[in-house]
Amino acid sequence: MATVDKSKVPWWVSNLIVPLVNLTLALFVSGIFIFIAGENPYEAVRLIIYGSFGYIEGFAYTLYYTTNFIFTGLAFAVAFHCRLFNIGGEGQAYIGGLGVFLVAINFSFLPVPIVWLLSIAGAFAFGAAWAFIPAYLQATRGSHVVITTIMFNFIAASLMVFLLVDVIRDTAQMGPHTVALPKEQWLPNFKDFAALFGIKIRYSPLNISFLLAIAASVFVWFLVWKTRWGYEMRAVGHNTQAAIYAGISPYKNIIIAMCISGGLAGLLAVNEVLGVHHKIVAGFPAGYGFTGIAVALMGRNHPIGIFPAAFLFGILYQGGSEVTFDMPNITRYMFVAVQGVIILFSGALENLFRPQIENFFVNRLNLKAKA
Amino acid sequence: MVSPILELTNINKSFGHVHANKNINLTINKGTIHGIIGENGAGKSTLMSIVFGLYQANSGIIKINGKEINLRSPKDSIINGIGMVHQHFMLVENFTVLENIILGFEGELVFGKNLEKAKKDLKNLCDTYKLNIDLNSTISDLSVGFRQRVEILKSLYRGAEILILDEPTGVLTPQEVDELFKILRSLNEEGKTIVLITHKLIEIMDLTSEVSVMRQGEMVGHTKTEDTNKEQLAEMMVGRTVLLRLDKSEVKTGDVIFKVENLSVKDDLDVTRVKNVNLEIRSGEILGLAGVTGNGQTELLEALSGIRKVESGEIYLDGKKVSDRQNFLDPRELKEKGLAHVPEDRQRMGLVTDFKAYENLIFGYHDQQPFSKSSILNHRDIISHSKKIMEEYDVRPQSPNLVTSNFSGGNQQKIILSRELNEKPKVLLVGQPTRGVDIGAIEFIHQRLIDMRDRGAAILLVSVELDEVLSLSDRIVVMFDGKVVGEKENKNVTDRELGLLMAGVI
Numbered sequence: 001m002a003t004v005d006k007s008k009v010p011w012w013v014s015n016l017i018v019p020l021v022n023l024t025l026a027l028f029v030s031g032i033f034i035f036i037a038g039e040n041p042y043e044a045v046r047l048i049i050y051g052s053f054g055y056i057e058g059f060a061y062t063l064y065y066t067t068n069f070i071f072t073g074l075a076f077a078v079a080f081h082c083r084l085f086n087i088g089g090e091g092q093a094y095i096g097g098l099g100v101f102l103v104a105i106n107f108s109f110l111p112v113p114i115v116w117l118l119s120i121a122g123a124f125a126f127g128a129a130w131a132f133i134p135a136y137l138q139a140t141r142g143s144h145v146v147i148t149t150i151m152f153n154f155i156a157a158s159l160m161v162f163l164l165v166d167v168i169r170d171t172a173q174m175g176p177h178t179v180a181l182p183k184e185q186w187l188p189n190f191k192d193f194a195a196l197f198g199i200k201i202r203y204s205p206l207n208i209s210f211l212l213a214i215a216a217s218v219f220v221w222f223l224v225w226k227t228r229w230g231y232e233m234r235a236v237g238h239n240t241q242a243a244i245y246a247g248i249s250p251y252k253n254i255i256i257a258m259c260i261s262g263g264l265a266g267l268l269a270v271n272e273v274l275g276v277h278h279k280i281v282a283g284f285p286a287g288y289g290f291t292g293i294a295v296a297l298m299g300r301n302h303p304i305g306i307f308p309a310a311f312l313f314g315i316l317y318q319g320g321s322e323v324t325f326d327m328p329n330i331t332r333y334m335f336v337a338v339q340g341v342i343i344l345f346s347g348a349l350e351n352l353f354r355p356q357i358e359n360f361f362v363n364r365l366n367l368k369a370k371a
Numbered sequence: 372m373v374s375p376i377l378e379l380t381n382i383n384k385s386f387g388h389v390h391a392n393k394n395i396n397l398t399i400n401k402g403t404i405h406g407i408i409g410e411n412g413a414g415k416s417t418l419m420s421i422v423f424g425l426y427q428a429n430s431g432i433i434k435i436n437g438k439e440i441n442l443r444s445p446k447d448s449i450i451n452g453i454g455m456v457h458q459h460f461m462l463v464e465n466f467t468v469l470e471n472i473i474l475g476f477e478g479e480l481v482f483g484k485n486l487e488k489a490k491k492d493l494k495n496l497c498d499t500y501k502l503n504i505d506l507n508s509t510i511s512d513l514s515v516g517f518r519q520r521v522e523i524l525k526s527l528y529r530g531a532e533i534l535i536l537d538e539p540t541g542v543l544t545p546q547e548v549d550e551l552f553k554i555l556r557s558l559n560e561e562g563k564t565i566v567l568i569t570h571k572l573i574e575i576m577d578l579t580s581e582v583s584v585m586r587q588g589e590m591v592g593h594t595k596t597e598d599t600n601k602e603q604l605a606e607m608m609v610g611r612t613v614l615l616r617l618d619k620s621e622v623k624t625g626d627v628i629f630k631v632e633n634l635s636v637k638d639d640l641d642v643t644r645v646k647n648v649n650l651e652i653r654s655g656e657i658l659g660l661a662g663v664t665g666n667g668q669t670e671l672l673e674a675l676s677g678i679r680k681v682e683s684g685e686i687y688l689d690g691k692k693v694s695d696r697q698n699f700l701d702p703r704e705l706k707e708k709g710l711a712h713v714p715e716d717r718q719r720m721g722l723v724t725d726f727k728a729y730e731n732l733i734f735g736y737h738d739q740q741p742f743s744k745s746s747i748l749n750h751r752d753i754i755s756h757s758k759k760i761m762e763e764y765d766v767r768p769q770s771p772n773l774v775t776s777n778f779s780g781g782n783q784q785k786i787i788l789s790r791e792l793n794e795k796p797k798v799l800l801v802g803q804p805t806r807g808v809d810i811g812a813i814e815f816i817h818q819r820l821i822d823m824r825d826r827g828a829a830i831l832l833v834s835v836e837l838d839e840v841l842s843l844s845d846r847i848v849v850m851f852d853g854k855v856v857g858e859k860e861n862k863n864v865t866d867r868e869l870g871l872l873m874a875g876v877i
Contacts, residue, residue, distance in 0.1 A: 228738055228746045231730065239723045244678055245714055246735035247703025 013361045015305075018354050019298070019346060023312070025353075026345035030338040038329045051322025052315040058322070060190050060204035065317040067206075067271050069310035070213040072292025074220045075127075075265035077301035079145075081224055082257035083237035088134060088149025089265040090289030091156030092127040096266025097280045098160070099126025100273045101168075104181050112184055120212065120270055127266020128259040130156060135258030139251040145258065153289070164282050176282040187275040207275035209267075216264060217303035223260070233257045265289060294343040313339070375437070376401040376564050377422070377453075377533055382431035384417055391417040393588045395431070399533070399581075404555065404565045406575040406596070409585035410608055410809035415568045416458075418585070419535050423455040424448040435533075454526025455535040460518050462510045469493070469506040472525045489528075496527050500557050515663075516547035523554065527563075534558065535566040540574060544663050545837070545870030552578055570608075572601045584608055619821055624845070625654035628829045629710075629798045634684035636667075636674040643682065644670040646853040652798070652829040657820065659844025659861070660833045663873050667853035668833045669715055672802050675831070676712035677702040688798060706735060711791040715802030715833065721787040722775055729757040729771035732790050764789035765815065781812040788816060792823060799823060802833045817843060837866045849873055 031041035052062040072089045079086035103122035107115050134148035164176040172179075190206035224230035235243040236253040243250055272284045295313055299305030320335035345352075375398045382395040391414045399405045409415050420426045422433065424442040432439055435451050442448050448455075462471050469486075472493065478485040490506065497504055502520050510518060519539060526534055536555075540548045555565055555578060567579060575582050575596065582599065584592045584607040592607050629652040636645035644667040652658045662668050673679035675686060677700055686694040688708055693700050700708070714720040722731050733742045733753055741752040757771035766778070766785045775783060784804070791799070801820065805813045820843060824830055834840050840847055847864060849857040849872035857872040 226748055226750070228743045228748060231737055231748060235723050235726070235734070238725045239719075241720050242723050242734070245676070245702060245712070245720045246737075247677075247701055247706060248735075249701075 009358045009362060010365070013358055014354070015300075017361070018350075018357055021353055021357060022345045022350065023342065026338075026342040029345070030341050033334065033337060033341075034330065037334065039327045044323050044327065044330070047323045047326055048315065048319030050319075052319040056194075056199075057202050057204045058318060060201075060206040062311070062314040062318040063190075063210055064204065064206040064271075064276075064314075066307075066310045066314035067210045067213045068268050068288040069292060069295045069313045070217060070306060071268040071271070072265055072288050073295035073299060073306040073310050074216055074303065075261045075263075075289075076293050076296035077299070077303075077306060078220055078224065078233075078264060079257050079261035080296065080301050081230070081237050082233040082253055084135075084138070084254060084257055084261070085146045086131065086134075086149055086258060086261045086265075087146060087290070087293060088131060088152045088262070089268075089292050090285045090287070091149070091153035092130045092262040092265035093268040093272075093285040093289050094153075094156045094160050095130040096123040096127035096263075097269035097273045097284060098163070099123045099266060100269045101178060101181070101280050104185050104274065105179075108182055108185065115185055116187070116274070119274055120267065123266040123269045123273075124263035125266075127269075128263035131258045131262020131265075132255065135255045135262075138258070139254040157283075160280070161282060164280060168280070170279070177277075178279045180279045181274070183278075185274065186278050187270075189275070205276040207271065209271035209275045212267065212270060216267060217307060220264070221303045229253075229256060265292070291339070294339070294347060298343070298346045312342075316342070373400040373402075375399065376435065377566075378432075378434040378437075379418075379422070380432040380434070382418065382421060382433070383429045384414075384421060384426060385429055390588050392421070392428070395585075395590050397583055397590060397593075399564060399566060401564055402559070402562055403581050404559050404567060404579045406567045406569065406579035406582040407585060408569055408572065408575050408582060408604060408608060410570060410811075413585040413608070413809075414588040415570075415585050416537055419455065419537060419566065419568055422448065423453055423535060449529050449531075452530055452532035453535065454523075454529060454531025454533070456519060456522040456526065456537065456539060458538045458541060460522055462518060462521060464511045465509060467507050467509050468504055468513075468521050468524075471510060471521060472506075472528050476529065493524065493528060496524060499561065500527070500554060502554065514547075515542045515665075516544075516550060519543070519551065520554065523558075527558075531563070533564045533566060535568070537568045538570070539567070540569070540571065541835075542664055544874040545866060546874050548574075572604055575604065576601060619843075620825065622655045622825055624656045625827060627651045628654050628689050629831070630687040631675065632685045632687070634671070634674065634686065635682040636670045636679055637682050638670055644853050645674065645682075647684070648850075648853075648855050650831070650848065650855070652831055654797070654827045654829050655824055656845045657824050657830040657832055657843050659840035659847040660831060660850060661837060661840045661847055661869050661873060662833075662835070662850035664835050666850050666873075668802070668850055670853075671850070672712070672715060672800055672831075672833055676710065676714075676800055677705045703735070703738075706794075709794075709797035710800070711794060711796035711798070712800045713787055713791050713802060713804060715806075717780075717783055717787055722783060724774075724776040724783075726775055727771065728761070728766070728773050728775055728778065728786060729753055731775050731786055732757045732760060732771070734790065736790070736794065760789045760793050761786075764819075781808040784808050784816070785812065788819060792819060795826070796823075796828060799828050799830045800833075801830060803835065804832070805834075805836065805839060837869060840869075841866065 034041045034044045051058050053059055072093065075089045076086055099122035100119045103119045104115055107118055130152060134145050134152055137143040137148055138145045161176065164178065168178045170177060170179040187207040187209060190204050191201055194201050224234065232248045233253050233256065235246065235248050236250045240250050268285065268288060273280055277284060291313055295306055295309045299309035316335065316339060320338065324330050324332050324335065377399040379395055379397040382392050384392040395418055407415050417426065421428050424445045424447050427443065433442060434440065440451055463474065469490065473489050493506055502524055504517065504520055504524060510521065523534065539551060543551060559565055567574065569575065579596045582594055582596050583590060584604060586608060631648060631650040634645055634648045635643055638644045648671060650658065660668060670679060674681050677694065681694050681696055681699060683696055685692055688710060693705065693708065718724055723734065737743055741749055743749060754771055758769065761769045761771065764785045766782050766789065775786065778786065804816050804820065808816065820830060832840065832843055841861065844861045847859050847861050847869065848855050849869060851873060
């Protein structure tokens, strides 16, 4: 097999066509699963599309999931540019929830927009603080962040259960959750927004955190490619020796990258705590932290790629729940498998067909140039 | 009557858009020592890797003893009597010589009869070719020269009739080179065919009977060695006349601006690699540091540039102490004080190869005005600066947005040099400035270093190329086993003298 001249491959082939082919293949394989389970794959696809786009509340749900995936996807991507595999997004988001809640409840005497800003800062700071410990251990002791962050997920989960059961539980209720935040602090919901235009819709969890996610994407793009910090982080990530040569401290940058990463994961709590539940509910990160890894890898660790990847997973989450509702043979776990297949094809097997596809287009372009 | 043992016809090989070998025709006669000479990147190693089965040609025919063969892997080549000694040895360090040689050819599950036979065969080979190797010594205890002999022995044991050596002298002292050439001649007398890949003209003249010249992936000439001379070969290699010696003006040296006192440095394994070194460099002076690779030069450079901790001793810049065991400036602070450093290994240390060219052109200076202002990178200024210095230093292609790994070795080196020289440093530390760089660029780089010196910079030049040290330096020190073993004014010094110092003989 001849090697492909990378510089001749048009950007849209490697960045659009290849992912689309991989995705189609993944969906095809998933279709086989669904067929074996005794349901009609075609019907399942129709349901996914209907569930996630077909009606306004469904679409709002899709965007709500997208919001969470953007936060955790960005979190993973920032650390990854420094070649740190932060798989602790789950725990950092959880602790971020504590930050949001404590700030919101303790500063409720301040004007609401200020409370919001402070809560966002609180989420970021708590998430960052939770990531700081593994970062510090990595930087000074070389303890691998993959190990420490995953341990910190468990520690976070246990810590939060302890707090929610014994310390900050709403004693008037049975469940492991806190008291609700004052109603005026709740983030504006999509339902309220639609009502402004006279459109009446039923409840949906989508709220203005979605815009915060967009802002975070712009922030990450700016940070990684336009600032000295991002430049230094990438230098450490690509070639630590060279970074030391250039006077760039790996120690400092590992800590900065991990803290920003943890902070971004913490922002997920703004959506969940301030926007949806209005309190800390046990286990609210619900696996978004882990799915964020797949989102970031699929989006090639670039905000512009993370957005569509997060959106795709949003569609799968929302459309998937629609399918499990209508098709008794398809369980929720079936959709975890579908996600797995997508991650497999667009992550691990990403380059399976890349050379062939790129070759095909390069040859075609060459023919065209000759003609 | 000479008969061809190896014939190559119309060999083509491309890597992406790089056409490494274009329609190569080559005939190597039985029982000759055949030199293949060319600049770095001319395609010599690629061609020989095809012959050894490491790469497959895109097209072309290979014949051995007149029979067309298909070489899909080194195994095919070994079966057909081709052996290769690589530039970087393929030996397991903690195995003995014997274990290394039989590796992959053990022939039995429990060692016994075959091993004894192998021992006997190897002893015979050693005696025949005067290799003088103890089969039971561990590779890590052997010097580079002996390791190379082990590689040769390995090829012979596997039945090599044609022995290919890829830049065999790059890592050797002049004395070791002499020994190697002796061995190669005796192999040749016993009827073996030897192919020597090199970019050193002197080796071709010394050893070979026939020579082929490659340039930019093409075979540009074949000749008998006795019918040619160095100048003619150099011209063929480069495609134009080259000055083999630099014109260097006399410059009056100024004050001592860089001084090293009793410096000792340890490596990562806590072994002391630099032992009590004293150096002084004046402004307007190039101090050449000669030595065989691995005698402490790397650690010395790293300590001087602030990358590695000083174990004991002091470093002075401009009369002020910048580093000792307790207090030391980091690389960035040293840069601000006017010390620039071109590291020995450009890909490991000098560049982030995944970065775009413009990102590497500001590497280490990225936090200074105008490249960044309150932590935000100033893209427009960076690009215009990059374009300017890429033009000044003739970096090709002149596209700041190209990813650095797509540049050739010589151009990567120019990226580093342009970055470090552009700041007009007071002190310049340069490690192997022309390693893996073609002759045209070598000339250019050398001229730039001379210009820096004429402008009053103090330059420390560390190089394993004796020619380079001899042609650039005003003064030469030789390092052996971490110590400075000799210091000479660069007047009437011979490479012979330096070679003895480098080998630690005197």
